[in-house]
Amino acid sequence: MRLAVVIVSYNVCDLLRRCLQSVCGSARQSESWLAVEVTVVDNASHDGSAQMVAGEFPHVNLIAMTDNIGFTRANNFALRRLGFGADGRERAPSAPDLVLLLNPDTEVIDDALGKLAAFMRSNPSAGACGPRLHYEDGSLQHGGFAFPGLAQVALDLLPLARLPGLSRLLQRLLQSRINGRYSRRQWLGVAPFPVDFVLGAALMARGASIRAVGLLDEGYFMYCEEMDWCLRMGEAGLPTYAVPAAQIVHYEGRSSSQIRWKSFERLWASRFRFFRRHKRLYPHGFHLFLRPLVRLGLAWNGWNARREFARGRLAGHRLGEQLDAYARVLDLGG
Structure with a gap:
């Protein structure tokens, strides 16, 4: 089984180096049935990212863009190069069985690649999956969510914590299904469980799922493209799962905070x-x-x-x- 890891990067050279080191380390721990290849799409960084990849990771497939074409288009560019055709519905014999879209501000822990791939191998009806994510300090980051509704919009936009007596209630609401969260008990366990979508920071999709629903929607420059993709997969009968036994650290938002x-x-x-x-x-x-x-x-x-x-x-x-x-x-x- 072939797994292609796709990393889209913009001006996060040091984080990208750490990410690639962790991917290579995880790949070495994988079972013999899993072959891992890595593609980096550098979105016209001006911090030496492309040069670093070329010099320190010569085995990585580097695509150096001349302009920042956005997260979604850059991922699709790589998917086409990997053999999924213009719209993703054509799959060349050379196309991988699995694709992991991975943010550069992540660090893969131990055999997380193998654990995600093993889940997909054992569950052929699954369209996509994602790991348990952690923040840099080790605390849990929710890596999969229910599709957003009005309650989530309200909790996101309205600073309710400033209202007297609501801060404790708000914290409970923020961690509840009302805000699209699945329970901490599920995330801190080892059993996979279904979710509406997983974050694009680490999203593994089956090649057959990409062929069934097409590439990411390039109408999303960045953000929400993973929601759209997982929703389309779900509508095609290809559900998404969280696999908490696989763990990845997410140094969240370093690129976009710029x-x-x-x-x-x-x-x-x-x-x-x-x-x-x-x-x-x-x-x-x-x-x-x-x-x-x-x-x-x-x-x-x-x-x-x-x-x-x-x-x-x-x-x-x-x-x-x-x-x-x-x-x-x-x-x-x-």
Whole structure:
């Protein structure tokens, strides 16, 4: 069985080096039935990432882009190179059996690659799977979720923790199914369990699943592309699972934190696209409540930002960036 690991990177040279070292180490621990190859798509980094890969990891397939084409398009570029055709529905004999989309700000622990691949090998009806994720300090990061609803939008946008007496209740809500979370007991166990989708930080898809539903939707520059992919797989009868026995550390958001408010806009552009594209899951009534909820949340956060500025806790240019981002999100669909 062949596994292709695809890593899309942008200006995270040191993290990418650590990621590749961990992937190579995990591959060496894999069973003999699993052959692992690695492709890095460098999205026109200017920190020496491509040169580092070429010099230190000559066995890795390096695709050095001349422009930043975004996370989704870059992954699709690699998938086409791997033999999945223009739209993903053509699979060349050379195409791998499994593909792992892996963020560069991750570190694969022990035989996580082999454990994910073994699950897919033993469960031929599974379309995709993902590992248990950890933050850098070892705490659990939820790596799989239920598809978002209005409650999740509200919990994301409204700073309810500031309201007296709600902080403890909010923490329970944030970790509950209302906020799309599966239980910690499931994540801290070893038994695989079904989820609506897993994070694109570490998403393993079967080659046959890609052929069944096509490539990632390039309408998502970044964010939500994994939700869309897993939803399409589920609709095709190819469910997604979490495999907590496989563990990966996720140094979350190092790439996107470089451009925080641009990332915020892209996140909401992708969310609006996802909600609009999947009308069965998000009918007309959902959107009637979504728009005022987003407006309320952004207005509330804007008011708090202005208050922080007035107290000298937020620089004027930071306030401007934040308010401009909120205005652009409202223009997108809020």
